[in-house]
Amino acid sequence: MNTDNQFRPAAFWFWHYLPEEIECLEVLQSARRAGLGCVLIQARLSMPWDDYLTPTYLARCAYVGEQAKDLGLSVEIYDEYNWMSGHGGGATVKGADHLRERHLFWCKGRSASDNGRYVFTISSIHSSFLDFLGPEGALWCNEQGVARWGDWQVQGFVRNGEVLAPYELIVEPGENGCTVSARFEKTVSDEGEITLLLSARSFGSRLVNYLLPEMAERFVEKVYGPLLDVLPSADGFFFDHPYAGFQDWTERCGFVGNSVLWDEDLFARGITLQHLAALAEEDDEKSSRLRLEFFRIYSSCMHEAFFGTLSRWCAERGVGLSGHELLPHVGAWSPRKGLGGIDPRVMPGTDHFAVDRYRTATTVDAADYVPQLSVILGDSVARANGRSRCTVEQYSTGREVGRASLLGQWDLTPARLRTQSLRHLLCGARRILLHALYLPGVVKRTPSGMFDPVQDFPPGFNLQPWWEHMDVLSNELFEVSKFLEEGEPVRSVALLYPLADLWAGPVDATSAHLFGAWAQALDEAGCPFVIIDESQLVRGEIEAGITTVILPGVGWLEHAASFAALQAFGEQKGHEILASAVGGAALVPLCGAEPSGGSWGLENVLRGVKEDAIAEEAWRLAAGLRNVARLSSPDQLGTIPSDPAQKLPLSGRIAWHHVSDSPPRDRLAVQNEIGQWRELILGASEKPRHLRGWEAAPAKWVQSAAERAWRSWGTIPAGEAVAIRVRPHEMLCLEWEEGVASGALEDVLEWMPFPQGPMIQLTDGWQFAEDALNVWQPVTPTLPLEEQGMGADGSGIYQVDLSSVGNESASADVSCRWHLVIPKVRGTLECRIDDVPCGVSLTDQAVFPCPKEFSFPSGVLQLIWRGTAANRFYKDHSPVAGERREKSGLMGVPRLELWRLQPRVRRIKAA
Incomplete structure (x- = not known):
């Protein structure tokens, strides 16, 4: 294993079809150029069933493993066709019907007449959770595309906690439900409804029963073994969202929202009919206690049967086991607000701390690009089990921008991805797992049925025009993640x-x-x-x-x-x-x-x-930590609002890690998420301390010494992040670059704007040429390209002749330097002046230092723009009401500003 790869972004690699070797090599080389560290092959829903795990498929996996190793890429083995680990693309249950999903249903009944006959009905069994996948999803879950229920077995009847035995019982089975009629002897507690507990198996279902160790054993035999044989150097296996069905029915009642998986062995593990009847009840103390006891036993059995089997098999072969269970909080803060319409208790999806005990590395799921619970919970779960940090699978749904989930976000900008990725790292992630790379040939394939592989939770990152600059982001994330590996988070x-x-x-x-x-x-x-x-x-x-x-x-x-x-x-x-x-x-x-x-x-x-x-x-609660380190508030730099009503979100992250007591060492990483410069404020220190800071772009270190009873201040540009090593009790000199030292704090200088500095608006004379057309056209830099009939393929060049826009001369002061400021842009920019490179920016605001020899007005300024693939891949999809699409290109007038060297780090005596 290349240990550095654990800090670099990884990526799922969607195989919508079986690729040729040349196409595999192309994607692997692209991933390596982009700075990724690991790939995971994932067969997707549009790949024909007959191709999965065939000799040709396995041979192609072996080729990928060999080429990845030569390129320095790690490989992990994704263990499923599409997802829902356990079914193996239907291989687990083929020829083993007893391993198919089996569920427990319940309903209540009263006497139908004076003759004492009770009638119970289970009807309209359905699973709305997977309906959004359409006919292809139905065929994925069921061999005939339709659920057929049978093997109906009455498990028992309970009334008011009393188990009832019928003396007459008639079961009328159906493929979508069942009717049961029964007569009971008179008992003392004959008041109230009777609860029926009834199990059934889904005939033809490819989904599995996670309660059965035999199922997991067959899964590793059919899937894990063959894949490890052809990928012997893989770091480990990755499981994904193991669950079955989430079945609902018309007569369901009580506090549990879906059927539970069923096996009679649960009775031998301590489950009683009273426990099962509590699933149909609501909020009384006895029923609540029984539900708690039931889910403890049920979850333990399910976890041990499935995850335990996988974990032992992997351990015996010296490979790791990671992946994630159902995480219903993805995209949200509440454990129940990310994925709606399901009850996660019925599957591995509630006791995350217990699931993690079977893994060798923790993985979580994150949806879309907003702050959320996932990584904080993932890091906490890992630390509770003797490890630290986690991998976060970052995927894109259309929900965030008002479109259907599967349509995803081809309009994802690198700035949004960068902000979310840095946020994850500072909250406890070790690496980001992108969802996903595509095979380039997928764009030439005709969609099958309703399922279009191009709209399979996009973006396909390697098909994005801005992908050519992904290495800039990957290298930054690598450095920040590696920096945060040391130490323990400081929190109270x-x-x-x-x-x-x-x-x-x-x-x-x-x-x-x-x-x-x-x-x-x-x-x-x-x-x-x-x-x-x-x-x-x-x-x-x-x-x-x-x-x-x-x-x-x-x-x-x-x-x-x-x-x-x-x-x-x-x-x-x-x-x-x-x-x-x-x-x-x-x-x-x-x-x-x-x-x-x-x-x-x-x-x-x-x-x-x-x-x-x-x-x-x-x-x-945050006040004490703000005295140690805080960011200036978004609305008023340098202050924290005193009025509670004005307390805005932090709009940034501060991660403080304590490394050691002897010698005393700490690490601090700070992210500024807003579009303006902010100041980092470190609280007063009782003893001298030595700070050394690192910035990813441009990559450099800065050292400073801070005396006791002084605050250290440092500016953080819009959207940037810094990492700082703090070594108390050391009094060292300042260093701006290696070999350059000074004893004065004010000598730590940075190119920065200054009040009343010369500024030239570059309003006119702009031209734009799309890469595909190579034809120059006049363009307005304040309007998105879409509004000007341009940018269809997501790439092009902005150009302006600076000699035509003004005649102001630069200051002769060597402490001043022209900088090109881009106030608003969507996409990446690579700046050149007279073919001299000035840098690459992935953010929504950009600043490029002009070449030292640059003298205004002269030279041709070019901004090589790489946007998104949205205009290419959403052109056949009509916008839906409320849909939000990112605009492309420049959306503000670029300007030249004369910056000068100023103190980057300031100090103010503490009050």
Whole structure:
């Protein structure tokens, strides 16, 4: 394994068809040029079933492995056809019908007449979750494209907690449901409805039953073994979204939103009919306790049968196991608001801490390009299991911009990808996994049915015009990630993941809502936090430095020891426990799965925080850390608003890692997400400290010494990130470049704009030539190219003759230098003046230093622009109502500014 590759971006590589070797080599070489570190082949839905895992397919995988190794690329083995790890493109259940998905359904019934006959109906079984994939998706899940249910078996009847035995039973099976009629002896508790518990198997389904170890064993035999044989040097396997069905039906009732997988062996593991009947109930204490107990046993069985089998198989062969389970929070902060319309409890999708115990590396899923929970939870889960950081699979849906999910985002700009990627790294990611590279030939293929591979969650990154500059971003992410590998995050707040409450309550549990409210508020206030689970409470494994534990509307805890642990934590000096409830209530009552026979006795250590006060409380918790390091506020540089109503999101990230006590060392990484310069403010130090900062673009280090009782200030350009090594107690000289030293802080200089500096607007004389046409046309730099009938293929060159736009001369002062400022652009820019390179920019704002010998007015300025493939691949898709599309090209008047050398780092004596 090339250890550096673990810090570089990786990418899924979609195979919509079986490629030739020459095409494989082309993509691999492109990935290497782009600075990627790893690829994962993923057969997609448009690849014919008959091609997957054939000798030709495996031979092509072997070729990829050999060529990747020669290029210095790592390979991980994606373990599925499309996704839903376990079915192996249908190979797992072929010839083994007993391994197909089997579900438990329930409904309630009353006596149909005075004769005492009860009638129960299960009807209209359906799975809306996968409907968006259309007919191709239906054929992917079912061999005939339609679910057919059979092997109906009555598991039992329960009324008011009492198991009933019928003396007459009639089962009328159907392919989409079942009717059961029964008569029962009179009992003492004959009031109320009776709950029927009924299982069935989906005939012809390619989806599997994750409760069966035999299923996982067959999966590794059919899929893992052949793939490892042809990719023996792979770093490991990657599983993805194991789940089956999410079946719903007309008569479903209670707090559980989908059927659960079924196997009678659950009875031997401690499940009772009373547990199953609780799935059909709602919010009473007994039913909640039974649901909690059920999901603990059910999840443990499912995890051990599937992930346990995979983990042991991989360990025996010396390869890693990564991937991610269902993550219903993707794109959101609440554990229930990312993927709607499902109940994740019925699949591996709720106890993320437990799933991680089977992996050798943690992976999470992130949707679209907004701040969200995924990476913070992923890093927390990894640290709870003795590791750190995670891989984040970053994919694009159309939902963010108002179009259908599958249509994705061909209009994704490198600036948006860069901002999100840096955000992930500072929140706890080790690498970004792009979703995805495409085979170039996919654009020439005719779509099959309703499924168009070009619109398979785009973008296909290597088909983007701006891909030729991806190495700039990859190298930056590599350096920042490697920098953050050392040390432990400095934070004082722990947010409890309310697992027991999520198991016991409804799909949209209050605790999920409040957890999301707390997580988002802490993030926006700039307060780093760790997520802990109840097992860490029980084991006393709350990380050092945590002084605040937040219970986000937690109604249920699983273990009595958790209450004792919270009591002990809250009684320590300087510690606090915050608890919340929805609406006006300040505290939520706590319930334990283990009956206590009395009060849990936490009232004296809990402080209630009402829902509408969460944001203010988050700012209070962040105040101490802002005294250590903070960014100037977005709306007023150099100040933090005192009015709570003006407390805007941080719009940036600060990651502080403590490396060692002896010698004292820390690392600080800072991201500025907004379109204006900001200042980093480091709090006063009791002792001298030595700072060394690194910036990715241009790559350079700067050293500075800070005396005690002084604040160190540094400017961060719009959209940029910096990384700083902090070594207290060392008093070293300043260094701007290697071999250049000075003892004066003010001698650390940077080219920066200064008040009343000369500025020349480059308004007129612009021309544009599209690469495909090579014909120059007049262009207005303030209007998107689309509005001027240009930019169709996403690439071209802006050009202006500077001798025609003014006659102002440059200052003779050698401390001044002209800089080209681009106020707004969508896409990458490579700047040249008289063919002298001036740099490459991936951001929405750009600044290029002009050549030292540049003297205005003279020279031809060229901006080589690379935009997105949106105009190419969305031309046949009519915009939908509310759809937002990125515009292309320059959208503001470029200007020349005369900058001068100024102190980059300032110091102000602390008050």
